[in-house]
Amino acid sequence: MKVSVVKNILAANDRIAQENRAIFDEKNLLVFNLMSSPGAGKTSLLEKTIVALKDHVNIGVIEGDIQSSKDAERIAETGAPAVQINTGGACHLDGNMIRDTFHEFDFDALDLLVVENVGNLVCPAEFKVGEDFKVMILSVTEGEDKPAKYPLMFHESRVLLINKIDLLPYVDCSVERIREESLKVNPDLTIFEISCKTGEGLDAWCNWLKGEIKAKA
């Protein structure tokens, strides 16, 4: 017997993500899902952003890693509340894992919640967690061919942060090419060029983010 089904395989996760989103919306809490390959600078970006905005914005962080609580410890150093999720091997976070951390936060005291996903340019793009939008980082050491090689993540992101621009003199990478290739995959991308090391470009990113937080508050 043949049965027609037509059902989204990730429907269960999408439903949980929607429920998470409803909770965030009710609290007027802006949430973004931060993704990149390992070592591109996700945690460094958050450290810098938290410190730069600490007089205006209360930020909470959910840290996703396969193992260790190193990232949550780094965030906690800044004074921001951080909860570590260890996926124990899974290459991405999903809606359910995020929901399990909610009791650790006081959402009323937060303006922004960041979900720092597991370092991986592929899998996290496939799983919604309830975020308002996705932000991705590509560092200049990774190369300008990445948008063509990993189109889904570039296509799903609202913001692309091109990090480590202080290293441009030492690598064969053109920021212009990254921009061109990224905008081909996603013409609506908002792009910032930054260096978490020198602080260059971070003001523009922080100002943009403040605007988004204000719009949802």
Next chain:
Amino acid sequence: MHEMSIAQSLLDVVKEEMRKNNATVLKSVLIHIGQLSAIVPESLSFCFEVMTSGTELEGAKLNMEVIPLTGNCRKCDRSFEIKNYAFECPFCDGTDIETLSGQELSIVEMEVD
């Protein structure tokens, strides 16, 4: 390598549909995989086999169809295949493109007894 969790979600949906249809044997299941989704069919096939072997679903066949990425230009209202993941209209160079297909990850049909 998230095909394992995709396979798990797939089997959850399959089992639920089998219960609804009072079916006990799964012969095959057909799924659509959009070209833009980050799924490797061979890897999903392997995970599906691993997760069904030794269970009541052992021997079920997973059929996969890759759905090409297509879009419609909101500026000139023409539809086309999106090549090389470049979201640009080949007719008018517009970049306001609505994705029509290529993001699927869905079960389409099952053959059960």
